[in-house]
Amino acid sequence: DTGVSQDPRHKITKRGQNVTFRCDPISEHNRLYWYRQTLGQGPEFLTYFQNEAQLEKSRLLSDRFSAERPKGSFSTLEIQRTEQGDSAMYLCASSLVEGAYYEQYFGPGTRLTVT
């Protein structure tokens, strides 16, 4: 399967702990996005990369959140000092952006539960 993959699929952590999620995009895609989704809501944009450059971060992304995409391949999203409000599904998506119009391909998500 050559789709977007995310690891882990589920993570339970205690408040105050750090967590890191990984996303492997579709190999030829040049753009990678992170979203957060809570129950009954649509995904909310967090940040995106064009190759290895992080081009935008949402105001939702507090100082406790950091994302990287070394070498323009896989990406990691780290949350430090987790809070119960961080409990959500974290979705990664990738795109091949060659023109003005493009769709995004989403991974299965990582469900984070902070206890």
Place this chain on the structure above:
Amino acid sequence: SQKIEQNSEALNIQEGKTATLTCNYTNYSPAYLQWYRQDPGRGPVFLLLIRENEKEKRKERLKVTFDTTLKQSLFHITASQPADSATYLCALEDWRGAQKLVFGQGTRLTINP
């Protein structure tokens, strides 16, 4: 303020009928609008993209319309089947904003046999 709203949280339709979902937006100037399907516990799956200069787009039993005057998109599933039951999300990219998608809250569609 900017908003993107889908008409209802849940919609129940009898099998074989046409399901129509609505997406309205305020204070955006979208270059295009997209519709995604999301099943429980899974990521969204892209269905259709319609550009601002297109009125209608079709794909098999799916049809999307885009009215930039009304600031509305309609998503139709004809000859609906129980397998079409899922949450459907609309999303747009604002010309003026960064290159990211803004999603509606989704409509949970149930097709009853």
